[in-house]
Amino acid sequence: MNLWEHSSILIVVTPxxxxxxxxxxxxxxxxxxxxxxVGILGLCSLLSIDILSVxxxxxxxxxxxxxxxxxxxxxxxxxxxxxxxxxxxxxISFIIAIYSKESIKKELTKARLPYFYSTYLLFVTGxxxxxxxGDIFNLYVFLEIASLAGYALIAIGERRSVLASxxxxxxxxxxxxxxxLGVGYIYIITGSLNITDLSRLLPxxxxxxxxxxxxxxxxxxxxxxxxxxxxxxxxxDSYTFAPSAVSAFASATMSKVGIYVLIRIFFTLFEPxxxxxxxxxxxxxxxxxxxAIFFGSIIAIGQTDFKRTLSYILIAEVxxxxxxxxxxxxEGFIGAVLHILNDAIxxxxxxxxxxxxxxxxxxxxxxxxxxxxxSMPITMAAFTVAALSMIGIPPTGGFFSKWYxxxxxxxxxxxxxVAALVFSSLVNAFIFFKLLEKIYFSxxxxxxxxNFRELPLSMIIPITIMxxxxxxxxxYSGRIISSLIRFTVPEGF
Amino acid sequence: xxxxxxxxxxxxxxxxMMIGFYAMIAKRNLVKKVVGMNIFQTAIILFFISIAYKRxxxxxxxxxxxxxxxxxxxxxxxxxxxxxxxxxxxxxTFGVALAIIMMLYNQYKTLDEDEIIEILKKK
Numbered sequence: 001m002n003l004w005e006h007s008s009i010l011i012v013v014t015p016x017x018x019x020x021x022x023x024x025x026x027x028x029x030x031x032x033x034x035x036x037x038v039g040i041l042g043l044c045s046l047l048s049i050d051i052l053s054v055x056x057x058x059x060x061x062x063x064x065x066x067x068x069x070x071x072x073x074x075x076x077x078x079x080x081x082x083x084x085x086x087x088x089x090x091x092i093s094f095i096i097a098i099y100s101k102e103s104i105k106k107e108l109t110k111a112r113l114p115y116f117y118s119t120y121l122l123f124v125t126g127x128x129x130x131x132x133x134g135d136i137f138n139l140y141v142f143l144e145i146a147s148l149a150g151y152a153l154i155a156i157g158e159r160r161s162v163l164a165s166x167x168x169x170x171x172x173x174x175x176x177x178x179x180x181l182g183v184g185y186i187y188i189i190t191g192s193l194n195i196t197d198l199s200r201l202l203p204x205x206x207x208x209x210x211x212x213x214x215x216x217x218x219x220x221x222x223x224x225x226x227x228x229x230x231x232x233x234x235x236x237d238s239y240t241f242a243p244s245a246v247s248a249f250a251s252a253t254m255s256k257v258g259i260y261v262l263i264r265i266f267f268t269l270f271e272p273x274x275x276x277x278x279x280x281x282x283x284x285x286x287x288x289x290x291x292a293i294f295f296g297s298i299i300a301i302g303q304t305d306f307k308r309t310l311s312y313i314l315i316a317e318v319x320x321x322x323x324x325x326x327x328x329x330x331e332g333f334i335g336a337v338l339h340i341l342n343d344a345i346x347x348x349x350x351x352x353x354x355x356x357x358x359x360x361x362x363x364x365x366x367x368x369x370x371x372x373x374x375s376m377p378i379t380m381a382a383f384t385v386a387a388l389s390m391i392g393i394p395p396t397g398g399f400f401s402k403w404y405x406x407x408x409x410x411x412x413x414x415x416x417x418v419a420a421l422v423f424s425s426l427v428n429a430f431i432f433f434k435l436l437e438k439i440y441f442s443x444x445x446x447x448x449x450x451n452f453r454e455l456p457l458s459m460i461i462p463i464t465i466m467x468x469x470x471x472x473x474x475x476y477s478g479r480i481i482s483s484l485i486r487f488t489v490p491e492g493f
Numbered sequence: 494x495x496x497x498x499x500x501x502x503x504x505x506x507x508x509x510m511m512i513g514f515y516a517m518i519a520k521r522n523l524v525k526k527v528v529g530m531n532i533f534q535t536a537i538i539l540f541f542i543s544i545a546y547k548r549x550x551x552x553x554x555x556x557x558x559x560x561x562x563x564x565x566x567x568x569x570x571x572x573x574x575x576x577x578x579x580x581x582x583x584x585x586t587f588g589v590a591l592a593i594i595m596m597l598y599n600q601y602k603t604l605d606e607d608e609i610i611e612i613l614k615k616k
């Protein structure tokens with residue numbers, strides 16, 4: 001039996017089974033859990049690289065579960081866009097797993113560690129499942145697996161994280177239920193749940209009101225899950241009080257996966273013309289996203305807590321990506337997909353650094369950043385790179401995706417959206433330059449007496465890798481677009 | 494009149510959903526919120542089961558002696574199967590929510606949202 005043929009199912013099943021096995025291992029010997037956990041995520045990364053290489057050489061993978069042919073059976077479809085997201089999720093989860101060793105040890109009691117690893121693996125299962133499945137109901141199940149694991153992971157954080165997690169449960173469940181209702185309406189008119197099959201059946205039903213209701217429910221449901229303003233209320237508290245490894249991982253992947261679901265719904269399930277000509281959804285979403293960008297940026301200025309600042313910046317970034325896909329032109333779409341990659345890495349890197357500062361200094365307050373440039377030089381160098389990328393200064397990755405987004409908005413003649421993108425860059429520049437000034441140039445007498453050292457090696461290495469990746473993506477963004485993202489652009493653009 | 498009486502199960506689903514939604518938004522007790530969430534989800538089950546129903550149809554078990562299969566004689570089994578999965582999801586959501594409520598009660602010794610916010614403000 002050739003195992004590589006089955007890599008698209010193995011990548012979902014491996015972390016799922018491992019999360020249960022992990023509990024049994026913890027009963028035998030607790031110290032074995034961590035190597036097992038990292039090993040499994042390493043295996044997932046290898047599988048994702050294999051999937052990517054298969055997709056780029058021989059096209060879309062269609063894996064029939066249990067040999068049942070679609071539309072009756074569940075089908076796993078992997079094209080360029082899926083492979084792109086799978087590789088982002090599995091590699092970021094692997095890097096943050098390495099990082100989590102020290103940071104989580106400080107934030108959790110020892111007896112809880114195996115459960116943390118198991119829940120983390122379940123979270124990875126859910127996210128990979130969402131990106132790999134070709135069935136809209138199966139997608140709902142994976143969405144809930146990921147969300148449930150997310151609720152639990154957030155609740156194990158600081159004292160106040162429990163209430164944040166509870167609010168997230170209430171909001172997240174409404175989102176998932178709306179999505180499920182949308183699936184129900186799609187099922188009523190088509191009698192199918194397979195995405196490929198639906199894309200064939202739906203075009204003749206575009207005039208039906210049921211289709212419109214279905215689309216409205218699905219879009220609002222996913223908008224709650226990705227925290228698109230004004231449905232963002234659960235996000236800042238959750239990501240501020242969650243353990244730092246969890247905030248880094250969840251912020252980097254959960255919203256990106258939601259954006260992926262939106263892309264699938266808009267451009268695979270429906271056609272671009274449905275958004276632009278038949279319904280005014282494209283225009284509505286452009287305005288919605290523009291408001292989200294303004295809102296996220298403005299609120300981010302006033303925060304004193306570093307993780308909360310990042311959460312609001314994330315809300316603005318979600319606006320970027322929704323704007324990119326709803327512009328319905330090639331440049332905007334490329335910008336959005338490239339920004340999925342860039343933003344995942346930037347925000348993960350910044351949250352990891354926030355966790356690192358919390359690990360040494362014990363505070364997330366922006367005032368306590370003073371003089372850290374001397375005591376933690378490598379971490380702060382990585383911070384500088386991530387911050388420059390967040391602002392969008394070449395040659396970092398963030399510049400190129402923002403450039404494409406602005407090109408797309410200009411082409412669509414959405415001048416207010418262009419203004420929003422520029423405004424958000426200026427706000428990021430304001431926030432991060434102020435921080436960089438505190439870190440490197442604050443006067444000596446202000447520095448409190450401390451002898452903070454550099455972070456332990458298992459935290460430094462993942463942070464450095466992330467920062468270097470930001471630069472590498474910046475240098476090779478042309479190649480990433482021509483060899484991968486070009487193929488994800490839907491027909492009709 | 495026909496649209497109300499003929500499709501009463503859909504009206505009940507909407508009513509149940511709104512009751513659940515109201516409880517999630519307006520109730521201040523956390524357990525009531527979670528129960529509202531459950532009612533909300535149950536409404537969706539009713540919706541899915543309703544779309545599977547056909548008048549004068551029977552359960553979808555194939556009888557071997559029957560030669561010609563007429564789909565209109567059978568209820569569509571797929572929504573029922575989907576809802577079995579959705580029930581599992583629902584139960585686990587309920588479980589996680591209750592576990593989190595337990596953690597909240599251990600921390601604050603109350604289940605009233607307003608009181609918890611008061612306690613948080615004092616600190």
